Amino acid sequence: MSSHAARVVLCLLVNALMVSSLSAQPSDRLLRPAPGAGTPVIPFMEGWYGNEDGSVTVSFGYQNRNRDPVQIPVGDNNRIEPEMLGGMQPEYFLPGRHHGAFTVTIPAAMDDTTIWWHLISEGEELKVPGERGSTAYELDRNPRPQGSVQPLIGFSQSGLYGSGPEGITSDSVLQTSVDRPLTLEVWTKDPSSYDSNDPRYAKPLDTRVSWYRHQGPGEVSFSAHESMPFLDTRPASPLSRNAPPQHAVAVKESVGPARVTASFSEPGEYLIRARLDNWRASDSDALDQCCWSNAYQRVLVTE
Structure with missing residues (x-):
């Protein structure tokens, strides 16, 4: 051979x-x-x-x-x-x-x-x-056929942004208590460049942010922030090839903040992941390893 x-x-x-x-x-x-x-x-x-x-x-x-x-x-x-x-x-x-x-x-x-x-x-x-x-x-960060790239996500409008699965981790630790809900916020923008002559991209696409309990000793309950209702998503299936997002909100025309309210059942140290995707574009999908970005926020919960 x-x-x-x-x-x-x-x-x-x-x-x-x-x-x-x-x-x-x-x-x-x-x-x-x-x-x-x-x-x-x-x-x-x-x-x-x-x-x-x-x-x-x-x-x-x-x-x-x-x-x-x-x-x-x-x-x-x-x-x-x-x-x-x-x-x-x-x-x-x-x-x-x-x-x-x-x-x-x-x-x-x-x-x-x-x-x-x-x-x-x-x-x-x-x-x-x-x-x-x-x-x-080997993965790459090159534009996909229609122009999709990894979107940008950060923790303030004028601060640093990260992209891709490695994304960005906040330097600050938010603090709250078991009986006090906490507002989580990320800022987003999408540098993808699409052909405006293509009717699919005649108007700027919305992006989506989904919230996940990543680490922590207790349950984390996400509820819609008053400024951003949750999107309707189907329940996750154990055999799904790409689990549908839960606790997801839309970012209009891909630029701006995304917010959610989180409540914690036990004191301790938590890590919350926010995932930003532009999967409304025809060339962006998790099965192709593109295009989404993660943001990780640490939270300290006291009694």
């Missing part, structure tokens, strides 16, 4: 075995519909971005095939190796397939390092690697 053919076979094997299990699985599991409970959460490596400074940013997502959310606190059962690169992985896993929920950046000095995301749930450990590897998993 030629070296080229061997590399192709190896890539196919890596793709097929991207999620490896350390315990035996029933041989007929994949032949049956997924049960509503009792299945482990599956980690996914979405792909990697090469950065100008020589570092590599690896995007991770997950699928929860259970009907209900699963909580796996960061620690032995939910860890990144090397540990020094961990800490941003979700603890709260909603039903369905969720793309690009967080990233890990491998510094240029560690370019040959393979990172691993380990998840242990329902007595089963699953892990997935991430590294600068096959070009089949």
